[in-house]
Amino acid sequence: MKALTVAGAGIRRLLRDRTALFFMIVLPILIIVVIGTVATGGDRVRVGLADQGSGPLGTRLAADIEHSPALDVRRFHDQTALARAVRRAEVVTGIVIPADLDASLQGGGSARVMLLAEPGNPDQQAARAAIQAVVGDHAALIQAGRFAAGQAGVAFEQGLEAAQASVGRAPVAAVRISTTGGSKVLPKGFGYSAPTMLVLFVFINAVAGASSIIESRQLGIHGRALEAIPPRTIVAGEVLCALATCLIQAGIIVVVGSAAFGVSWGSTVGATALILTWALVGAGAGVLCSSVFRTPEQATAIGPTLGVALGMLGGCMWPLQIVGPGMRAFGHLFPHAWAVDGFIVLTSQHGGLADITRQLAVLGAFAAGLLLLATLQLGRRLTA
Numbered sequence: 061m062k063a064l065t066v067a068g069a070g071i072r073r074l075l076r077d078r079t080a081l082f083f084m085i086v087l088p089i090l091i092i093v094v095i096g097t098v099a100t101g102g103d104r105v106r107v108g109l110a111d112q113g114s115g116p117l118g119t120r121l122a123a124d125i126e127h128s129p130a131l132d133v134r135r136f137h138d139q140t141a142l143a144r145a146v147r148r149a150e151v152v153t154g155i156v157i158p159a160d161l162d163a164s165l166q167g168g169g170s171a172r173v174m175l176l177a178e179p180g181n182p183d184q185q186a187a188r189a190a191i192q193a194v195v196g197d198h199a200a201l202i203q204a205g206r207f208a209a210g211q212a213g214v215a216f217e218q219g220l221e222a223a224q225a226s227v228g229r230a231p232v233a234a235v236r237i238s239t240t241g242g243s244k245v246l247p248k249g250f251g252y253s254a255p256t257m258l259v260l261f262v263f264i265n266a267v268a269g270a271s272s273i274i275e276s277r278q279l280g281i282h283g284r285a286l287e288a289i290p291p292r293t294i295v296a297g298e299v300l301c302a303l304a305t306c307l308i309q310a311g312i313i314v315v316v317g318s319a320a321f322g323v324s325w326g327s328t329v330g331a332t333a334l335i336l337t338w339a340l341v342g343a344g345a346g347v348l349c350s351s352v353f354r355t356p357e358q359a360t361a362i363g364p365t366l367g368v369a370l371g372m373l374g375g376c377m378w379p380l381q382i383v384g385p386g387m388r389a390f391g392h393l394f395p396h397a398w399a400v401d402g403f404i405v406l407t408s409q410h411g412g413l414a415d416i417t418r419q420l421a422v423l424g425a426f427a428a429g430l431l432l433l434a435t436l437q438l439g440r441r442l443t444a
Contacts, residue, residue, distance in 0.1 A: 062289050066297020071304055073272055084309050088261045089316055092253045104132040105187040108151035110142040115162030121198045130190035146176045149382045153177045153187035165202055166216055254317035255403035259396055260371040262306045266342035267363030269305055273298050273350035274359055282442055291442040295435050302346040306339035326406030330413040334402045337423045341395050344430025351437035375400040395426040
């Protein structure tokens with residue numbers, strides 16, 4: 061019960077700190093809005109297009125691609141600039157319309173439309189399917205024009221005009237496509253920004269909260285408390301306070317994400333287990349920082365910087381799927397990547413508790429190690 065008293069005092073101190081409340085409530089929501097808005101493209105996939113000046117047929121193909129409801133098209137002057145944009149993940153896939161497209165098709169030959177994509181980008185399959193649909197329709201029109209020209213004994217241009225005039229007259233077959241087993245791509249918009257900001261800000265505010273523990277030590281609060289209660293009780297109280305802070309931060313983001321942005325957190329049991337485990341990681345890191353940093357200023361300056369750096373490496377700012385395998389493996393040396401992976405499984409792949417057991421096991425190991433070090437170090441600080 062005395063540990064709960066220590067924890068309660070810490071929570072009351074937190075609720076009176078306007079700066080801490082800004083970082084817990086206002087800032088996470090603002091960043092969720094910004095990243096969610098930028099990452100939201102509806103169901104349209106962002107692609108780049110470079111038309112190398114092929115002629116009327118190439119221009120028509122480019123226009124059809126731009127008018128595709130599944131594609132958000134950005135024009136590029138040349139293939140080099142387009143390839144650079146693909147490498148930087150500015151576009152999911154690059155489309156290159158060759159300069160000899162018209163000449164090849166009008167001469168009865170074939171032409172190849174080049175696609176540029178990074179293998180690790182999970183959205184490229186959707187882009188490829190949409191592009192193939194447009195190119196397939198264009199190819200069907202070319203074939204119809206050739207057939208009409210051959211049957212009527214006229215030039216290809218006249219046959220193409222006849223084929224174009226017949227578009228829309230033939231009966232259309234309805235095709236229904238469904239995906240079983242859940243989506244295997246990343247969540248988009250707020251579905252990605254809300255979970256990743258939960259991971260980021262739970263950790264940042266946990267390590268920044270180490271400043272209050274340091275202040276209690278410097279002001280002699282812990283020293284006076286030691287006259288009535290043993291060090292382990294104070295340590296337990298500070299750990300409970302840090303854990304409660306992490307859970308409050310997570311709860312705010314979950315509620316706001318669900319109510320304001322329509323975020324689905326997937327399996328309730330799985331999400332609860334993941335959030336609780338991540339809160340334990342944050343609590344362990346926060347209490348450990350309180351025994352490593354010497355002043356509150358160090359905690360508030362270095363702690364958030366460390367949290368942002370680990371968040372970047374762990375996929376909170378951008379998906380690790382768009383980086384190389386080496387950087388992806390390096391990111392998974394830190395707990396943030398495992399937490400983000402767990403949320404992706406729950407929110408995008410419709411997984412449950414059984415599907416994130418690996419992530420929970422790794423995060424549990426991080427939590428156990430951090431909490432053990434934190435309690436030992438803080439106990440030494442209190443008795444030093």
